[in-house]
Each structure stands twice: as structure tokens, then as C-alpha cells.
Amino acid sequence: xxxxxxxxxxxxxxxxxxxxxxxxxxxxxxxxxxxxxxxxxxxxxxxxxxxxxxxxxxxxxxxxxxxxxxxxxxxxxxxxxxxxxxxxxxxxxxxxxxxxxxxxxxxxxxxxxxxxxxxxxxxxxxxxxxxxxxxxxxxxxxxxxxxxxxxxxxxxxxxxxxxxxxxxxxxxxxxxxxxxxxxxxxxxxxxxxxxxxxxxxxxxxxxxxxxxxxxxxxxxxxxxxxxxxxxxxxxxxxxx
Numbered sequence: 001x002x003x004x005x006x007x008x009x010x011x012x013x014x015x016x017x018x019x020x021x022x023x024x025x026x027x028x029x030x031x032x033x034x035x036x037x038x039x040x041x042x043x044x045x046x047x048x049x050x051x052x053x054x055x056x057x058x059x060x061x062x063x064x065x066x067x068x069x070x071x072x073x074x075x076x077x078x079x080x081x082x083x084x085x086x087x088x089x090x091x092x093x094x095x096x097x098x099x100x101x102x103x104x105x106x107x108x109x110x111x112x113x114x115x116x117x118x119x120x121x122x123x124x125x126x127x128x129x130x131x132x133x134x135x136x137x138x139x140x141x142x143x144x145x146x147x148x149x150x151x152x153x154x155x156x157x158x159x160x161x162x163x164x165x166x167x168x169x170x171x172x173x174x175x176x177x178x179x180x181x182x183x184x185x186x187x188x189x190x191x192x193x194x195x196x197x198x199x200x201x202x203x204x205x206x207x208x209x210x211x212x213x214x215x216x217x218x219x220x221x222x223x224x225x226x227x228x229x230x231x232x233x234x235x236x237x238x239x240x
Contacts (some may be wrong), residue, residue, distance in 0.1 A: 022051060
């Protein structure tokens with residue numbers, strides 16, 4: 001069974017290799033489901049570990065329906081990642097009907113030609129996952145990261161089994177909640193790969209935080225935030 005560790009830092013990547021992982025998915029900000037890591041982080045990881053590095057291409061948190069400008073950035077990120085020498089890309093796009101955005105996802109796969117492509121957990125938002133599985137296989141997607149359409153792999157286990165049985169060319173990779181207690185269950189059930197972060201929480205700040213930097217209003221998955229040009233003009237007008 002292939003072990004993919006979700007690594008959110010250079011330290012995590014080094015620990016993944018040290019712990020025996022077969023490859024990593026490199027991302028930032030696990031708390032929002034992961035976003036594209038910095039190129040500095042990607043370069044540092046590639047220089048320091050020898051196992052394959054797959055990089056998450058997700059330009060922001062929130063939903064998985066992307067504007068043309070966002071999609072332009074995603075394609076550019078893939079191009080740079082390939083030039084840097086990554087072994088795989090983890091990405092995907094949905095439309096506003098909770099279906100695969102076939103046009104955008106096809107372009108993501110094409111941009112990743114020559115390296116591995118994994119469709120990420122946007123898959124868990126789909127209305128018809130079995131039909132979508134076939135569509136992704138037709139596009140050339142090689143792996144699907146999924147919790148079976150549920151919050152975690154324990155709740156989605158039966159759906160994961162159905163997806164594995166339906167898959168013809170694509171590896172179904174359970175992820176989100178794979179842990180020490182349930183990991184053997186996936187091997188015993190015939191899955192070829194699993195995905196987990198094996199995270200532990202380290203409280204490094206020895207003082208009381210004076211001002212919070214996290215903002216809950218930006219952490220809602222049905223929204224995205226942008227700078228408003230009209231508000232910018234109004235604010236500048238106040239001082240000029």
C-alpha cells in the first residue's frame with residue numbers, strides 16, 4: 001500500500017520521509033483544507049527529500065469554483081511546479097452545480113502532462129460521485145483523494161468501498177481521518193493508497209496572544225473574499 005503524507009512545512013516533509021512515507025502532498029494551511037504552498041517551500045523540500053513530492057494547486061480556501069483569473073494563476077503555478085521538478089499535481093475544479101468542471105479540470109490535467117495528477121477532496125462535494133469518477137478517468141486523472149463524501153473516512157467507508165469497486169483506471173485514495181486505529185482496515189479492504197497528515201499539535205508560544213489574527217468571517221466555505229475597487233476608491237478619496 002502506498003503511503004502519502006500531507007506535509008504542511010519543510011519540517012513535516014522531512015519527518016514524512018524519516019517516518020517511511022512513499023511520497024508527500026505538499027500544501028499550506030491544513031486548517032482550511034490546504035492551499036498552494038510557496039515556491040520557496042517547494043524548492044526547499046525538493047532539495048532536502050528524495051521521495052516524490054506532489055503539490056496542491058488550490059489558490060484560496062473556500063469553494064472549488066474558480067474564476068478565469070484564479071484559473072490563470074493555477075495553470076501558471078502548475079507550469080512553475082513542473083519546471084521545479086515536482087512529481088505530481090493535486091488539484092481540480094467544480095462548477096456551481098456541484099459537478100466536475102470538465103473544461104477546467106481537463107486543462108489542469110493537460111497542464112500536468114508527464115507527471116501524476118490527483119483530483120483532490122473537491123470530489124467529496126459532488127452530487128454524483130460514481131458518474132464523476134468515470135468522467136475523471138476519461139480525463140486521465142490517476143488518483144482521487146476522498147473521504148467518501150463524508151466528513152471523515154470512517155463515516156464514508158461504505159462509499160469508499162463502492163468507489164474502489166467502480167474504479168477502472170483510477171486509484172481511490174482514502175484521506176481525512178486516516179489514523180492509527182483505522183489504517184489497517186483500508187489495507188485489508190484492498191485499497192492501494194492512503195493519505196494522512198499524522199499531525200500533532202505543538203504549542204510553542206509561551207506568552208498570552210495579545211491580538212487575534214484569525215478571522216472567522218473569512219473561514220466560511222461558501223464564500224470567497226476579494227478587494228473591492230469601489231470601496232478602495234471611496235477610502236482613497238477621503239484622504240486625497
